[in-house]
Amino acid sequence: MSAHTIRPATIEDVPALTAIYEEAVLYGTASFELVPPDAAEMAARFQAITGQGFPYIVAEDAAGTVLGYAYANAFRTRPAYRFAVEDSVYLAPGARGRGVGTDLLMRLMELAAESGFRQMIAVIGGSDHTPSIRLHERAGFRMIGVFENSGYKFGRWIDTVLMQMPIGDGASSLPDETRRPV
Template identity: 75%
Template sequence: MSAHTIRPASIEDVPAIRSIYEHAVLHGTGTFEILPPDEAEMAARFTAMTGQGYPFIVAEDAHGVVLGYAYANAFRARPAYRWSVEDSVYVAPDAKGRGVGGHLLTRLIEISAESGFRQMIAVVGDSCNAPSVRLHERAGFRMIGVFEQSGFKFGRWIDTVLMQMPLGPGGSALPDETRYPGTLYQR
């Protein structure tokens, strides 16, 4: 039995989400942001993503404390990319190593596939970020490339690792052009 549950995120979760992300920005290379966004900016990002039908979920413990979050967002803005999403998974520092990230990513993959998306792209900051690379490999992602020394943070050059996973039939069948992917997801 898991010590946490996964549920759709709500706007009330934004302070906890912001706190988790702030730590990632200030102490990690998983994101290339340098300054953490404030709560208003995080709320705007949350509203924009969920308003477009992209899944955004949280893991919480038995007391309702948010342990981590994950979301899928547009991989690129051009219409031809509408069937592909980029995933993001962030776990609170004191919840790492407890399976939270794996459960979040597994559920995010399920929701994204059910919502009609066909490819999930992981853009992992830092080729030295072994936990994130392993997390994605365990979920079924494959390495597709590395942008070497593409970011500069904490006084050093950092690679960007690209990983990919097909969702549902992936590219083996044509998409249903009568609906926009993501419209099945309910917040």
């Protein structure tokens, strides 16, 4: 039996999402934000993403504690990118190394493919962010490139790593252009 379950995120999860993201902003390079957003801003972001129909999920333990979350959002806003999404995965410090990130990412890929998306893009802060790079490699993502020294945080330059994974039919068939994903 799994030590956690994956479920759709709800607005009631925002305080937990805010706390997890705050830690990522203050102590990591997964986000290039410098000041953590408050719960009101996180709620607005949550509603903007879910309001467009993008998948947003959480992992929780048996006691209902949120261990991490993941969501897909538009990779770019121009119409030609409408079949590509960018993934985001954030974990509470105590949940790292326990398979939570893998389970979240795999389920997110399934949900995005079910919604009609064909490509998932990972935009990873830091070429030295090996846990995130390995997470995406294990899920089948391949390295696309590195924007060297593209961010500045913690008094140092940080690379941006791009990885990509075809989902659903990928590029093996044409999408149904009469149906917008999500």
